[in-house]
Amino acid sequence: MAFNGIKFDTSVPGMIPWEIVTIYFIVGLAIVFYFARRFGLKSFTTIDLVYIAVGAAFSVVWEFYIGSFIGRFLPSTPFIGVGFWGRMFILLIVAALVRKPGTGMLSLLIFNILSDLFFYGFGGEPMYTIYEALTYGLFLDLVIIGSRGKLFGIGHKSTDGSSVATRTVLGLAVLEGIIIGILFAIPDPIFYLGFFRPLISGAIVNWATIQFDLLAFIPGDVIIGILGALAGQRIAKAVGQ
């Protein structure tokens, strides 16, 4: 398939088969529909929507205006991703404030619409909306579900209903931050380098680069995951959520 000299390659050597990517996104969409039926947008109160909107707006400001410029003073290597780290950090704070399934996907959807309005002019849509919401957003939502709405230990009580020690709550935040950090390191190398980039630009798939990028993303993302979880915990307390 080709348009204007740009081929949509589905047979680049080493590329993830399109069938697997399609199955992933169909399963992702099925989970979205399950969320929508079970919880729906109605489960979000007005304040939740405002938190999500503020977080998305902050992410746009960071990723396109501030972080991208600060990032230019730093070396360009897969170990450092100032723009992405900022977005991840803000996303974790929003998740700590809302703590409802669907927060991750809705936040990334709003972020994508805002970044289109302010920056991309709807370039690349709807592909990136689907891709980011169903990878980063979905991963975050799965952690929220796994924590039973007590993300980063916020509101966590022991079985007899009494409050648990601060150390336990901190431990939970760090653990969940690490899990989110590792999960957030996966989509870009695997889906972007392994599928979307060769699909759009016929780029060569190099699994050594994919593995290197995946491993290189993990340390930074894990650190930001932990920092975001701890900041989320504190901001939720400061805001009174």
Next chain:
Amino acid sequence: MNNLVDQIISWVIVLYGSAVPALFVIFLVGITGLREITRYESGNTFLYKLNPVIKLVLTIVVMTVAATTIWWIGAILTLILLLSYLTLNEGVRKFGYAFFLTLSTILGGTWSIAPYTPPSILQLAFPNVKQFTVIWTFPSYFQVMGYEQQLTLEALIYGLQTAFRVAPVLLSALLFITTTTGSDIFRMFTKIKIPIAITFSVLVGIRMIPRIFELLDTSVKMQYIRGLGYGKPRIISSLLIVYAIFEAIIPTMVYLFRGAKNLAISADTRGFRAYPSRTSLVELKFTSLDYYGLMIIVALIILAIVANLLGFGRTIPYVGA
């Protein structure tokens, strides 16, 4: 010795080669400038009066034309869009901010493409050039970071050409935002049946972006008032703005999240989401000006088709960094 100098220069190019565009934005546009070109201000000229749906379609068409035609059509679009900022309220000032932001985008865009573009792509882009003009040779281990060993003049030109794919899109997106009220965007989204919860979040986000710049600006100024960079050389003191912005982020977020409660209460007390749909006193109308807007859209589409038929389509693959 020469080798050591080469290594040092290579690292300086890598680390600070893209810092120039950043400095453009920080010093020439500033937080105030960013706030001004991301905020709606009322006005009476053509762009303000256009139906938001037409403006949105225009933005998408500009993106499509820039993506599907040769680079100089993108450059001409950039120039036209830039000049159209002069028609806005406080046009000259907005034009100035947009100009430096565009310059920064073009320089940054060029640099994010040029060092990563392999000769095989350049041969497609410049089939008539027999030998590429080498400007700089990076040490071989730079390939780990994805750098091509040789930075050529052609790679820079290619980077510049691809940057003209981004610049008009950014300018048209900001033009849409600065000339359209939040209420009109709300009506537009409602008209195209987007769920009210999503529309509301997008609208709050649109209102928040200039507000965030405003708060960051205040916080940065407060830090300078409290003595940040006092007694240090002027250049160091100016560069500390990056540190001040960094320091301002968490307090700004907490301030905004606290304020979010008031906004939510305000929306709830006005019956937000009491009914699945909302009624509006103002209807989005299609006026004679919108026909002119429509004509511009049609002209752009015809331009893209004709350019492609005449061989001025984008025939080289775009390889992002």
